[in-house]
Amino acid sequence: MDISGFRSGDEGTLISDNASALIREGAAYWTEKCDGRRMPHRRDIDPLDIRRLLGNVVLLDVLRDPLDFVERITGETVQYHNHRNYMGTPWRELSERGPESKIFQFFQSIVDSRMPRYDSVPYVGPHKHFLRVEVLACPLSDDQDEVYKILSYVDYRPRTDLI
Numbered sequence: 001m002d003i004s005g006f007r008s009g010d011e012g013t014l015i016s017d018n019a020s021a022l023i024r025e026g027a028a029y030w031t032e033k034c035d036g037r038r039m040p041h042r043r044d045i046d047p048l049d050i051r052r053l054l055g056n057v058v059l060l061d062v063l064r065d066p067l068d069f070v071e072r073i074t075g076e077t078v079q080y081h082n083h084r085n086y087m088g089t090p091w092r093e094l095s096e097r098g099p100e101s102k103i104f105q106f107f108q109s110i111v112d113s114r115m116p117r118y119d120s121v122p123y124v125g126p127h128k129h130f131l132r133v134e135v136l137a138c139p140l141s142d143d144q145d146e147v148y149k150i151l152s153y154v155d156y157r158p159r160t161d162l163i
Contacts, residue, residue, distance in 0.1 A: 022153060026136050027118075042142075055075040111139070117136075135154050
């Protein structure tokens, strides 16, 4: 699997060898669907191909003027780990997801660079038995220039000190 296009966090390193199997599978799928292009189209993504990953998928619409994000699809696993259901609500309307938030800036960097991005961050959701969240966010485009959707894979790493 070639994941050479994937960058991590602020340091610009490749996905670590410690990335979860789910994240690595998402990376391989996105790379395959690029098929030599910079980004795949939304129509290239077939939910049946990633059936096992769907609970951990978030599909964002990218809005313009001003830049904003709307969750169109949020998998059941991701919904379980969130404080609330964000589907259908523009992030600019949410104080915790607005332009000054780290999550907004993370996704803005994908729109700006037109490149996928990986990060592993501390978990701050309602379930205290999790330590970290891994996110792989991959751009989708119809014209190979403008990102109009972002396909994200989200995985949760449990705390090992509670076992």
